[in-house]
Structures are given as C-alpha cells and as structure tokens.
Amino acid sequence: MSAFSAINEEREIERDEFTPGIEPQATWCPGCGDFGVLKALKQAMPEVGKNPDEVALFTxxxxxxxxxxxxxxxxxxxxxxxxxxxxRAAKLANPNLEVIAAGGDGDGYGIGGNHTIHTARENHDMTYIVFNNEIFGLTKGQTSPTSPKGHKSKTQPHGSAKSPIRPLSQQLNAGATYIARTAAVNPNQAKEIIAEAIEHDGFAHIDFLTQCPTWNKDAKHYVPYTDVQQSDEFDFDVSDRAEAAEMMRKTEERLYEGEVLTGRMYIEDERPSYGEEKRQIGEMPEEPLAERYFDEDAEWERTYDNLLEHHK
Ligand SMILES: Cc1ncc(C[n+]2csc(CCOP(=O)(O)OP(=O)(O)O)c2C)c(N)n1
Ligand code: SF4
Ligand SMILES: [Mg+2]
Structure with a gap:
C-alpha cells in the first residue's frame, strides 16, 4: 500500500498496529520515562483514527x-x-501525512533550539514531542538546557551557573498554537494531550517530562503532579494569551521548586498553518507535491532522477 492510497482510509484502528512486526526489545533503562511516551503515543492513535501508513515520525x-x-x-x-x-519538508510535500517529530531537551532546546523557535513561528502543522528529562541521557548525563541552576554533572561539577530554558513560555512567544506539558507518570493525560495535539491544525508543542533514573538521580520523578485543568487552584482561559503566559510562568517556576504542574497551557485555533497560508496565496498547489514524483506527465524538474542526470 502506498503512502497516498492509505491516507484517509476509514476503518477501526488498533493500538497494536503501531507495534513493529518483529518487535525490537527497547534498550531504554528500566524505569525510564521514555516508555511512557511510547505507550501514550500508541494509545493516542486509535483515538485520532490514524493507521500506520498515514503517520510519519521524525526523531x-x-x-x-x-x-x-x-x-x-x-x-x-x-x-x-x-x-x-x-x-517540515515532509509535511509540505505531502500535507495529508500526519507528521510527528520527537526528540530530547538537548536535541530540541539546545542544538536544535533555532529550528524549534522557527517551526513554531511559522506554525507548521505537526506535533512536536520533547522528552524533557533535564539532562543529556544518551551521552551519559551532561547538563542540558533544562537542567536546574546549580545542577551538578560531569560537565558542570561545581553546579550549573546557567538558568534553565523556559520551553513553554519560549514556545508561546515563538508562535506555537498548541502548547501543553504532560508527564510519563500520567499516561492517560499524556494520551489525551497527544491526540489533541495531532488533531490541532498548526504547530503543537508538548513538553513531556520523562524521568531519567540512570543519569539524573537528583531529578524529580515528576510525582506528585497536578493537572491544571482538574485543579480548583488554577482558573485560566487557555485561549487567552496573557492568562496562558501567566500560567506558564507559574508552571515553569514551580517545577524548579519541586511542584509539577501539567496540562494544556495555550490553544489557538484561528491561525492558519504555514502550508495553509501558502495554499491560500497560491504558492503551493492543492494536491500533494510528493505525488508529482510518481506522475510521468508532470513537468517536474527537481526529481532525484534529474538530479543524478545533471551530475553525470
Ligand atoms: C551534531 C551532534 N552533536 C552532538 C552529538 C552527541 N549527542 C548525541 S545525543 C546527545 C544529547 C542527548 O540529550 P537529549 O537530546 O536531551 O536526549 P536524551 O538522550 O536525554 O533523550 C548528544 C550531545 C551528536 N550525536 N550529534
Ligand atoms: S539513560 Fe536515562 S533517558 Fe536514556 S534510556 Fe536510560 S533512563 Fe532513559
Ligand atoms: Mg534529555
């Protein structure tokens, strides 16, 4: 089945369809929060009715x-x-594809921080999940952009002198139109937030708190947590920019004081996505650009074959 024929196919989706046929054993450490993201992501798929051929995951x-x-x-x-x-390129080439991007706090808030800001600014229609374990996990525990000030690691043995990034506030300022924080210890909320983010038209940013018991032993395990939508203490309008900004400020300050607040922080439904704007002004065709690759009659000069031809 091609990526085109499977899109918009209507049928009941099972969560197990997203488990690879020859199931590889996950190499994450026991107790790692990353298992929670995988579980929530698989559970969200039947909710949004997407089958594996409709989804592309970029990590x-x-x-x-x-x-x-x-x-x-x-x-x-x-x-x-x-x-x-x-x-972004995949989504622009094939707007019918459900695009999800995922990576760590070092990946998305450090080395790739520039892309995170500009993808939000342009409101590309996709879901971005940042596994925020406040550390570089894979490379064995170096300080990351979200490590708390004073956090000791092999790279900062006297404690980090830097203030951590505030990813929620940063994304609001950058232009993301759906912003939420959830945690691996709260899989039901995480599943609902992922499903909503996928259904949102525009850039949806999820800061996903994922404990790293191996290298970040000082870090919280993000329990107990408070869901701000369920708590009487927080009464704010997620569609009001100023109220959302204040909620994010509290959420980000309190995380470093030991209190974990999760939930939807900001939702803006009116702004068209980047691809939508391009189509409205006639800069992009209605049909997926990617389909032209398979259309022998299309005047299409930038195919891989032509590229090879030019470099003979
Ligand atoms: C261009 C480049 N620079 C550095 C590295 C080394 N490196 C691999 S993963 C990583 C950081 C991982 O931390 P994070 O993004 O938070 O992901 P985690 O492992 O915590 O999920 C680094 C620095 C690399 N692979 N490529
Ligand atoms: S090193 Fe940390 S983030 Fe990486 S798999 Fe182990 S527990 Fe998870
Ligand atoms: Mg990390």
Whole structure:
C-alpha cells in the first residue's frame, strides 16, 4: 500500500498496529520515562483514527530518538537537533501525512533550539514531542538546557551557573498554537494531550517530562503532579494569551521548586498553518507535491532522477 492510497482510509484502528512486526526489545533503562511516551503515543492513535501508513515520525538523536524503532509508521531517525526541518519538508510535500517529530531537551532546546523557535513561528502543522528529562541521557548525563541552576554533572561539577530554558513560555512567544506539558507518570493525560495535539491544525508543542533514573538521580520523578485543568487552584482561559503566559510562568517556576504542574497551557485555533497560508496565496498547489514524483506527465524538474542526470 502506498503512502497516498492509505491516507484517509476509514476503518477501526488498533493500538497494536503501531507495534513493529518483529518487535525490537527497547534498550531504554528500566524505569525510564521514555516508555511512557511510547505507550501514550500508541494509545493516542486509535483515538485520532490514524493507521500506520498515514503517520510519519521524525526523531532526533538521543535516548528519545529511539522512539521510531519501537513505533510502526513511516519514520526518519534524523541527526541531532534536526528532526524539525526534515519533518517540515515532509509535511509540505505531502500535507495529508500526519507528521510527528520527537526528540530530547538537548536535541530540541539546545542544538536544535533555532529550528524549534522557527517551526513554531511559522506554525507548521505537526506535533512536536520533547522528552524533557533535564539532562543529556544518551551521552551519559551532561547538563542540558533544562537542567536546574546549580545542577551538578560531569560537565558542570561545581553546579550549573546557567538558568534553565523556559520551553513553554519560549514556545508561546515563538508562535506555537498548541502548547501543553504532560508527564510519563500520567499516561492517560499524556494520551489525551497527544491526540489533541495531532488533531490541532498548526504547530503543537508538548513538553513531556520523562524521568531519567540512570543519569539524573537528583531529578524529580515528576510525582506528585497536578493537572491544571482538574485543579480548583488554577482558573485560566487557555485561549487567552496573557492568562496562558501567566500560567506558564507559574508552571515553569514551580517545577524548579519541586511542584509539577501539567496540562494544556495555550490553544489557538484561528491561525492558519504555514502550508495553509501558502495554499491560500497560491504558492503551493492543492494536491500533494510528493505525488508529482510518481506522475510521468508532470513537468517536474527537481526529481532525484534529474538530479543524478545533471551530475553525470
Ligand atoms: C551534531 C551532534 N552533536 C552532538 C552529538 C552527541 N549527542 C548525541 S545525543 C546527545 C544529547 C542527548 O540529550 P537529549 O537530546 O536531551 O536526549 P536524551 O538522550 O536525554 O533523550 C548528544 C550531545 C551528536 N550525536 N550529534
Ligand atoms: S539513560 Fe536515562 S533517558 Fe536514556 S534510556 Fe536510560 S533512563 Fe532513559
Ligand atoms: Mg534529555
């Protein structure tokens, strides 16, 4: 079945369809929060009615980047910090594809921080899951952009002198139109948030708190947590930018004081996605650009075959 014929096929989807046929054993450490992301992502798929041929998952490098080895869909394990530009290209070439990008805090908030900001600014229609374990996991525990000030590691043995990045506030300022924080210890909420993010038209950013018991022993395990939508203490309108900004400020400050707040932080439904805007002004065709590759009659000069021809 091709990526085109399977899109928009209507049938009941089972979560197990997203488990690869020859199931590889996950190499994540026991107790790692990354298992929670995989579980929530698989559970979200039947909710949104997507089958594996409709989904493309783009990952960066890190323990988090192994996600697409254990998730059966189209996938591209890119390079460190570069999942978003590849994901953007795929979405623009084939707007019917459900595009999900994923990676670590080092990947998305450090080396790939620039792409994270600009993908949000342009409101590309995709879901971006950042596994935030406040550390570089794969490379054995170096300080990351979300490590708390004073956090000791092999790279900062006297404690980090830097203030951590505030990813929720940063994404609001950058232009993301769906922003949420969830945690591996709260799989039901995580599943609902992933499903909503997938259904959102525009850039949906999920800061996913994932404990790393191996290298970040000082870090919280993100329990107990409070769901801000369920708590009487927080009464704010997720569609109001100023109220959302204040909620994010509290959420980000309190995380470093030991209190974990999760939930939807900001949702804006009116703004068209980048691809939609391009189509509205006639800069992109209605039909997927990717289909032209298979259309022998299309005047299409930038195919891989032509590229090879030019370089003979
Ligand atoms: C361009 C480049 N720079 C550095 C590395 C080395 N490297 C691999 S993963 C990683 C950091 C991983 O941390 P994070 O993104 O938070 O993912 P985690 O392992 O915690 O899930 C680094 C620095 C690399 N692979 N490529
Ligand atoms: S090193 Fe940390 S982030 Fe990586 S698999 Fe182990 S527990 Fe998970
Ligand atoms: Mg990390």
């Amino acid at each position: 960066g490098i890190g323990c988090s980047g192994k996600l697409n080895s254990y998730f059966n869909s189209y996938g591209f394990h890119t390079i460190h910090g570069r999942s978003l530009p590849v994901a």
